[in-house]
Amino acid sequence: MPPITLKSAATSIRLPLPRPRGQLSAEVLGILTSGVPGARALPAAHPVSDDDLADDDDLQLTLFCLQELHYRGIEGVDDAWEWDPSAIALRRNLEDAFEAHLRGRVTVPDVAATTADGVAQILFEMTSSDGGPSVSRFVARKASLAQLREVLVHKSIYQLKEADPHTWAIPRLTGRAKAAAVEIQADEYGGGHLASMHSELFRRTLRALDLDDHYGAHVVAVPAVTLATSTFMSLAGLNRRLRGAITGHLAAFEMTSSIPSRQYADGMRRLGLGEDATGYFDEHVEADAVHEQIAGRDLAGGLVEAEPHLLGDVLFGAGACLLLDDLAAARHLAAFDAGTSSLREVAA
Ligand SMILES: [Fe+2]
Ligand SMILES: [Fe+2]
CATH class of the missing domain: 1.20.910.10 (Heme oxygenase-like)
Known part of the structure; x- marks a missing residue:
């Protein structure tokens, strides 16, 4: 039976709080739901390997949640986290790694065009x-x-x-x-x-x-x-x-x-x-x-x-x-x- 969510009684406009998928997402979601920013900071960096980052559940879920702070927000997460310096730093770290990963794999045609x-x-x-x-x-x-x-x-x-x-x-x-x-x-x-x-x-x-x-x-x-x-x-x-x-x-x-x-x-x-x-x-x-x-x-x-x-x-x-x-x-x-x-x- 496919694990598809049927109709729920959800009324919030926010992203439902996801379940963590590894050490990083567990730590990040734990801190984000612990209260307003200030008392605790998100981890500054995540050691990223060159594995297939598109298939990395822990990384992709963490990045998705950090980006979601700029859309509708997440259930149980204070809106002030959007511009918290540690949230921005971690998002940039993960985005930089994912971008570098893709730049190494995407084939860009070697052509010129000015019009x-x-x-x-x-x-x-x-x-x-x-x-x-x-x-x-x-x-x-x-x-x-x-x-x-x-x-x-x-x-x-x-x-x-x-x-x-x-x-x-x-x-x-x-x-x-x-x-x-x-x-x-x-x-x-x-x-x-x-x-x-x-x-x-x-x-x-x-x-x-x-x-x-x-x-x-x-x-x-x-x-x-x-x-x-x-x-x-x-x-x-x-x-x-x-x-x-x-x-x-x-x-x-x-x-x-x-x-x-x-x-x-x-x-x-x-x-x-x-x-x-x-x-x-x-x-x-x-x-x-x-x-x-x-x-x-x-x-x-x-x-x-x-x-x-x-x-x-x-x-x-x-x-x-x-x-x-x-x-x-x-x-x-x-x-x-x-x-x-x-x-x-x-x-x-
Ligand atoms: Fe469309
Ligand atoms: Fe369209």
């Missing part, structure tokens, strides 16, 4: 040549209802805060790139209409599948590799020096969304599900076919035209998006192939 069209062309080539494993194709063709529910649990980690990590970019941008970011993000937030906000559309999908739709409800159930797709977005968004990477990430994200969204919706219809379930994905077939053009040319391209030295980071952000998505997809599909759950075992 917006040139940047968009490189990004479209990167995303179209990505022949990695495809969860959406699996859902379209043969996922069971139980496997589809697991896929939605993984997606909920980001989609319930859609599109907040990329919004951090807006005050760091100017001119054409800023206007493009606002245009895309306005759509993501439903043009100011609650029911049309993409995070709300996704909640509707979760409810249609009888899954808990509360913010962060499924963090407890997903493995490190799923958290890593979100922690990279947040680290690129939270650090102004990585404004190139967050725009490249958004461009790659949009460029790999429209066709997969159609496949997810097709898979849901194959399983007999209706518009309540498919609405989120149907919306993204059209919306992201537009967003990928804006994100490639006006956002990423406009940024490189204004700040040519950021091209490398734009491509790094796009490459990291593709790498982490492929890694997560490979893990999930391997579990399904083996007839097991892609989710963590959660103690009752």
Whole structure:
């Protein structure tokens, strides 16, 4: 039986306090819930090896929680921890390690571009040549209802805060790139209409599948590799020096969304599900076919035209998006192939 959380009675807007996954997360969550900052400080540094940090549950959960202090906060954690120097120092330490890890693994094409069209062309080539494993194709063709529910649990980690990590970019941008970011993000937030906000559309999908739709409800159930797709977005968004990477990430994200969204919706219809379930994905077939053009040319391209030295980071952000998505997809599909759950075992 997959360890999926069904509907809860949660009323808080905050992230439910997660269970620790190792020594570091136990120490950090213990201190964060012990009261206001000041009396105790978080550990200054974490000795990070060069193991696969995307698969490191202790590191990814700790980083996810430290970043969450800048979003909605965590149940039982005082808001003052957001700007506590020891929390910032530890977050930076973990983010620096994860970024260095990814920079050593992401393949950035050795190309030059100085125009917006040139940047968009490189990004479209990167995303179209990505022949990695495809969860959406699996859902379209043969996922069971139980496997589809697991896929939605993984997606909920980001989609319930859609599109907040990329919004951090807006005050760091100017001119054409800023206007493009606002245009895309306005759509993501439903043009100011609650029911049309993409995070709300996704909640509707979760409810249609009888899954808990509360913010962060499924963090407890997903493995490190799923958290890593979100922690990279947040680290690129939270650090102004990585404004190139967050725009490249958004461009790659949009460029790999429209066709997969159609496949997810097709898979849901194959399983007999209706518009309540498919609405989120149907919306993204059209919306992201537009967003990928804006994100490639006006956002990423406009940024490189204004700040040519950021091209490398734009491509790094796009490459990291593709790498982490492929890694997560490979893990999930391997579990399904083996007839097991892609989710963590959660103690009752
Ligand atoms: Fe969206
Ligand atoms: Fe989009």
